[in-house]
Amino acid sequence: MTVHASHRLLARRLGIDTHSENVVFMRKDCPVCRSEGFASHNRVALAAADRHVIATLYQVESSLLDRDEAGLSDATWLNLGLHAGDHITVRHAPPVSSLSLVRGRIFGHSLEDVALREIISDIVAGRYSPIEISSFITACAAKPLSLNEICGLTGAMVEVGERLIWDKPIVADKHSVGGLPGNRTTPIVVAIATALGLTMPKTSSRAITSPAGTADAMETMAPVILDERKIREVVDREGGCIVWGGAIRLSPADDILIRVERALDIDSHGQMIASVLSKKIAAGATHLVIDMPVGPTAKVRDAETAAILSADLLSVASRFGIQARVVLGDGRQPVGRGIGPALEARDVLAVLKGDKDAPQDLRDRALVLAGAVLELCGQAATGNGKARAAAVLDDGRAWAKFERICAAQGGMRVPPISRYRRDVTAMADGEVSNIDNRRLARLAKLAGAPEDKAAGIELRVRLGDKVSRGDRLFTLHADADGELAYATSYADMNADIIQLAGT
Numbered sequence: 001m002t003v004h005a006s007h008r009l010l011a012r013r014l015g016i017d018t019h020s021e022n023v024v025f026m027r028k029d030c031p032v033c034r035s036e037g038f039a040s041h042n043r044v045a046l047a048a049a050d051r052h053v054i055a056t057l058y059q060v061e062s063s064l065l066d067r068d069e070a071g072l073s074d075a076t077w078l079n080l081g082l083h084a085g086d087h088i089t090v091r092h093a094p095p096v097s098s099l100s101l102v103r104g105r106i107f108g109h110s111l112e113d114v115a116l117r118e119i120i121s122d123i124v125a126g127r128y129s130p131i132e133i134s135s136f137i138t139a140c141a142a143k144p145l146s147l148n149e150i151c152g153l154t155g156a157m158v159e160v161g162e163r164l165i166w167d168k169p170i171v172a173d174k175h176s177v178g179g180l181p182g183n184r185t186t187p188i189v190v191a192i193a194t195a196l197g198l199t200m201p202k203t204s205s206r207a208i209t210s211p212a213g214t215a216d217a218m219e220t221m222a223p224v225i226l227d228e229r230k231i232r233e234v235v236d237r238e239g240g241c242i243v244w245g246g247a248i249r250l251s252p253a254d255d256i257l258i259r260v261e262r263a264l265d266i267d268s269h270g271q272m273i274a275s276v277l278s279k280k281i282a283a284g285a286t287h288l289v290i291d292m293p294v295g296p297t298a299k300v301r302d303a304e305t306a307a308i309l310s311a312d313l314l315s316v317a318s319r320f321g322i323q324a325r326v327v328l329g330d331g332r333q334p335v336g337r338g339i340g341p342a343l344e345a346r347d348v349l350a351v352l353k354g355d356k357d358a359p360q361d362l363r364d365r366a367l368v369l370a371g372a373v374l375e376l377c378g379q380a381a382t383g384n385g386k387a388r389a390a391a392v393l394d395d396g397r398a399w400a401k402f403e404r405i406c407a408a409q410g411g412m413r414v415p416p417i418s419r420y421r422r423d424v425t426a427m428a429d430g431e432v433s434n435i436d437n438r439r440l441a442r443l444a445k446l447a448g449a450p451e452d453k454a455a456g457i458e459l460r461v462r463l464g465d466k467v468s469r470g471d472r473l474f475t476l477h478a479d480a481d482g483e484l485a486y487a488t489s490y491a492d493m494n495a496d497i498i499q500l501a502g503t
Contacts, residue, residue: 007032007089009070011048011082018073020256022046022055022126024090025064025071032070032090033059043093043129046070048080054093054126079126096127105139113152120156120253133260137271145270147312151319153270157253157278164201164228164250164284166235170377172200173285174369175276177292177309178210179299181441181457182336184344185291186214187221187242188351188366191402192392193373194240200373201235203245203283208255209262211444211456215244216341217348220453223410234408241405251278267299273313281320288317288324289372291365295331297437327372329365333435333463336362340449340456342415343477349415352399361462367393418454418477420484424491426467430500435463439497443476447487452479461498473498 009032014025024046026033038044040059045052055076065071070088072080080088098118105111111119119136122128128136145153174189186202193200204214204224215224224244226234231248234241246255254275261267280288290313293299294306310326317324329335336347336359350358351366370393371385380388392398406412440457448455460472467473476491478484491497 007091008087009090010066010068011077011080011086011088012065012069012071013077013082014071014073016073018075019259020075021073021130022053022076022079023058023073024055024076025058025060026090027065027067027069028059028061030065030067030069036090036092045091045093046076046080046088048082048086048088051080053079056129093127096122096132098122099128099132102132102136102139105143106135108143110146111149111152113155116149116152116156117159120153120160123256124160124253130260133256134264137257137261137264137266137268140271141266141268144268147315150270150273150312150316153274154278154281154316154320157251157274158281161252161282162228162249163282164231164248166199166201166284168199169286170199171284171286172198172373172377173202173280173283173287174200174289174291174373175280177272177276177290177299179437180293180295180331180334181211181339181437181444182334182344182347182362183291183293183365184212184214184217184336184338184348185362185366185369187218187348187402188362188393188398189370189373190240190242191352191398191405192366192370192389193377194238194405195392195397195401196374196379196388198239198373198377198379199235200240201231201283202240202242203248203250203279204242205255206244206246207450208258211339211441211449212341212344213450214242215246216450216453217344218242219244220342220345220415221349221413222406226409234405238401238405238408241409243409245279245283250282254278269309269312272309273316276313277316277320277322280322285322287373287377288322289369289376290324290326291329291369292326293329293331293335295333295437298331300331323376325372325376327369329368331437334437334440334459335359335365337459338456339440339444339459340447340477341453342417343454343456343458345415352393352402354394354396354399363393416454418479420478420481422476422484422488423472424474424476426469426471426473426500427495428500428502429468430466430502432461432463432465432467432498433501434499436497439494443487443490443494443497446483446490447476447478448480448483452483455479455483467500
């Protein structure tokens, strides 16, 4: 197709972080806007050489841009592979036919496998705006997905990304459904399982709305951004790894959907299952243990919800050839003391090294999950998994294996220490009767986590502890005095994050 000169604009990187969303800024009086009749919030097709993206247009009327310039967000610039001085062409985005399938779901029609593949392919290709993605998420939440639809969505999310295939009869994995601060059991579980000869290539997520993901905490101890060749090298050498899955595009639709779900505060049953299992299937898992904390301020609130979710997780996993086991846990309070990447990493290291003051709840939860992995994969008899895992932890084999995994991934690091700290103390005598997980996570984020790796919260109490007026409940950690002030203000206004019952 011949491109008219009026469709070409000089590309300019504006240094605006729009995360993964493609955004372009153009002058309202620029030749392309005038000839094409563009308006703000239009979806437009951008092209440079052999690369193409669909972007959301925002118009400016100031001198921020010249008439012949297009200002690009960082994501758009990188996705188009641009360099200073490059030009792009801009046209109306073609219609997205799969949106009619979404509209059909809104009006009660079921989605077949082929329809789900088309929708997910368009979402990953960037053809859907955030508003259109939210309509798909809402359509799948208002009328819950059937089991067949959940399987179709899971398969579609796997197909649009990369897959890791391992020449092993058993490939172990572990996943937490989330919603509980701390709970950084994965590095401990991987170290124990691989020390006993299991293959466990763990691909983990970064935080989206939480104070830390496994990849964020692990990154304070070793590099986590590895390509597929390096991942295979580490796994061949040590039997396992703990890396960021985003570097190799495993189920790339998942992060896109989760980001919009969180903004809408929608976490539907079917999409949660597809989210968990698509990444495990793509990572090549054959055996999976799922950690499911249950509590009033956890993601899974009650036993009835846990039973339904567990049954469907196991059913869908079975259809994809994965042997799975769900392990329920106490979700009434955080696991470990640290909330935030470096603080959680320090808990992990304390448990692995066998420090006498290591958080015992984290140790116990990791041993329960590691024991479940060993039993599921045939490395321990039923009921003996936790004891075998404890032996590997106590005699130093798990710590030695973890050190070797970190070295293979690029070298062990020392987690950073915060510059600013402030204790939050009890206002009265009492017994700790309730801990609000959600507000604790919010508080840790206000302190700077996960962007500031050393920021977060260090818990000093657990449920049932008796405290006196002036005793420390938790310590805020921050790398900037402004963020410490934000967190302190929130803590002062939410003094019931940790509730005390009178003694």
